[in-house]
Amino acid sequence: MNCELCTAHHPREIWRDDLVYVIDASNEALPCFIRVISTQHKAEMTDLSEDERAYIFRILMLIEKNMREIVCPDKINLASLGNMVPHVHWHIISRWKDDAFFPDSIWSAKHQEMPLEHFKHRKSAAERLLKILPKQLDALRNNQTASAC
Amino acid sequence: MNCELCTAHHPREIWRDDLVYVIDASNEALPCFIRVISTQHKAEMTDLSEDERAYIFRILMLIEKNMREIVCPDKINLASLGNMVPHVHWHIISRWKDDAFFPDSIWSAKHQEMPLEHFKHRKSAAERLLKILPKQLDALRNNQTASAC
Numbered sequence: 031m032n033c034e035l036c037t038a039h040h041p042r043e044i045w046r047d048d049l050v051y052v053i054d055a056s057n058e059a060l061p062c063f064i065r066v067i068s069t070q071h072k073a074e075m076t077d078l079s080e081d082e083r084a085y086i087f088r089i090l091m092l093i094e095k096n097m098r099e100i101v102c103p104d105k106i107n108l109a110s111l112g113n114m115v116p117h118v119h120w121h122i123i124s125r126w127k128d129d130a131f132f133p134d135s136i137w138s139a140k141h142q143e144m145p146l147e148h149f150k151h152r153k154s155a156a157e158r159l160l161k162i163l164p165k166q167l168d169a170l171r172n173n174q175t176a177s178a179c
Numbered sequence: 180m181n182c183e184l185c186t187a188h189h190p191r192e193i194w195r196d197d198l199v200y201v202i203d204a205s206n207e208a209l210p211c212f213i214r215v216i217s218t219q220h221k222a223e224m225t226d227l228s229e230d231e232r233a234y235i236f237r238i239l240m241l242i243e244k245n246m247r248e249i250v251c252p253d254k255i256n257l258a259s260l261g262n263m264v265p266h267v268h269w270h271i272i273s274r275w276k277d278d279a280f281f282p283d284s285i286w287s288a289k290h291q292e293m294p295l296e297h298f299k300h301r302k303s304a305a306e307r308l309l310k311i312l313p314k315q316l317d318a319l320r321n322n323q324t325a326s327a328c
Contacts, residue, residue: 073254074243074254075257094223105223105260107261107262108260109259110256111256111258113282116254125262134262135284135287137286
């Protein structure tokens with residue numbers, strides 16, 4: 031098996047526990063883009079246990095909430111596709127009306143360019159988000175038996 | 180407000196309760212495509228309560244499980260984008276290696292055509308899925324206080 035997501039340490043990793051790791055997936059067009067990846071090589075959410083997927087959903091919602099508060103995007107996009115790499119991973123993407131793809135998906139064709147000043151400002155906010163998330167994820171993990179989703 | 184998802188009865192609806200409704204979103208390229216739509220006009224999952232989003236996640240997983248068992252796709256895609264219609268809705272899409280977009284997203288450019296015999300066979304399985312889902316969703320709703328996600 032040669033799966034690029036089966037790795038004990040991803041170069042863009044910001045947090046990890048036994049079940050998932052979280053990476054900064056931002057790029058030159060999308061300043062705030064986070065990926066949540068199962069540590070298990072399973073293709074679908076329903077290949078995971080109920081507890082494991084509930085935990086992943088709580089992580090997605092924690093990241094979405096913080097992303098909205100700190101980065102203030104116009105829209106959040108959530109997706110688990112995995113057609114290229116069939117290993118559960120979720121995209122959490124800040125979208126803005128002036129981003130390269132809006133209102134289309136980020137997998138559609140680019141049709142505009144985000145103004146550089148906007149990109150810089152949002153990238154700076156995304157960096158603040160990436161700094162505070164590990165503590166928040168630690169807290170969620172330590173509290174994962176409490177009811178939340 | 181003129182939102183196309185704010186409707187008391189969608190023409191392709193297969194199930195509804197107070198919190199969500201479920202529609203057949205299949206089209207000429209994708210024989211098995213289901214959409215789960217909040218009955219509330221909220222843009223993001225984190226605009227909903229914890230209970231509401233946990234319920235939506237349970238519905239997504241119930242549909243994914245049944246879709247895999249009955250329709251046997253090569254991959255499941257899950258996505259909540261809402262850039263065009265900022266009203267929470269989830270896409271649950273059966274993907275096949277010979278579908279029009281694979282391995283790209285369904286929002287990418289078409290680059291092949293699913294063989295007609297495959298389409299017909301999968302459409303027939305999707306119709307069986309749509310028939311059994313309402314009872315399964317009823318059972319989930321009636322049991323929503325039990326732990327599951």
